[in-house]
Structures are given as C-alpha cells and as structure tokens.
Amino acid sequence: MFSVTVRDHFMIAHSFRGEVFGPAQRLHGATFLVDATFRRAELDPDGIVVDIGLATQRLGEVLAALNYRNLDDEPAFAGVNTSTEYLAKVVSDRLVERIRAGELGAGAAGLTGLTVTLHESHIAWASYECEL
Known part of the structure; x- marks a missing residue:
C-alpha cells in the first residue's frame, strides 16, 4: 500500500x-495540526498516489471553512460536542466530497483510503479512517 500525507x-x-x-x-x-493521508494499492500512471499540490490545496480549503471560528456558533455543529475525533471525521468527509467531485485530479479516482489525523498537542491526537 502506498500513501502520501x-x-x-x-x-x-x-x-x-x-x-x-x-x-x-x-x-x-484549540489549534489542530492536521495530517491527511491518501492511500492506494498501486501508483497511478504518473507514478504517484495523488497530486500533492491539489491535495494540499483542497485540505487548505476544507480547513479555511473552520479556521478562526467559534464552532458553538456554527449551525452545522448545533448540539454536537466538536471533539477532536468528531472534527477528524468532518475534515475527512469534506475531503472525500472533493475527491469524488474530481477536485484532486483524475488520478485520485484510484485512491482506496483516507486517514485524517488531528493533533491537539504533541502528546494527544485522534484519527478517522475511511475506505474510498
């Protein structure tokens, strides 16, 4: 299995x-350091897992929608404890939407998995993994 983070x-x-x-x-x-790890069994015809530039841009877009927000005021999170675990899934789900919309390039169609890890400190972090 190949991966790019x-x-x-x-x-x-x-x-x-x-x-x-x-x-x-x-x-x-809270300040979260976020790692998005894209996986696939075989490299695409260009010899890569995913276009790192596009993956970086899309992750940045997803995070920009959350950055500098009080999540208690966001309708999408009403009644939800926005734990590190929960937010890892939110970021993952939003990245998956972009993958499926073709926003990470045609080669991303061959991705088989995604793991999003939110580091809340140097000693604690949480991840969400999904198959694609």
Whole structure:
C-alpha cells in the first residue's frame, strides 16, 4: 500500500457539554495540526498516489471553512460536542466530497483510503479512517 500525507493546521474556539469534559465545558481555544493521508494499492500512471499540490490545496480549503471560528456558533455543529475525533471525521468527509467531485485530479479516482489525523498537542491526537 502506498500513501502520501499532506499537512496544515486550523484554530477554533468551542466548548463541550458533559461532566467528562471538566473545565473544557467552558469556551476555550484549540489549534489542530492536521495530517491527511491518501492511500492506494498501486501508483497511478504518473507514478504517484495523488497530486500533492491539489491535495494540499483542497485540505487548505476544507480547513479555511473552520479556521478562526467559534464552532458553538456554527449551525452545522448545533448540539454536537466538536471533539477532536468528531472534527477528524468532518475534515475527512469534506475531503472525500472533493475527491469524488474530481477536485484532486483524475488520478485520485484510484485512491482506496483516507486517514485524517488531528493533533491537539504533541502528546494527544485522534484519527478517522475511511475506505474510498
């Protein structure tokens, strides 16, 4: 299996509901380092997994829609605890939409999987994996 990973980051504010979250129930900020790993069994005719430039651009677009937002104010997240795990899936789902729309180039049609990892610190991170 071949893979290519591109990286970016975004900053948000949010709060959580539930005693398990302790002081994070109050409004707080988070900066996430994001890795998007694209997988395929065989390289495309150009000898690559995915166009790194297009993958980087699309990841940046997905994150721009979240960056510098208070997620508590976003209708798409109403009633949801926007945990690191949950946000990894949101980023993945939005990247998958772009892959399926052909926005990562024709070669991306051969991708077989995607993993999105959000690093919330140097000691903690969460990932979401999906098959394509």
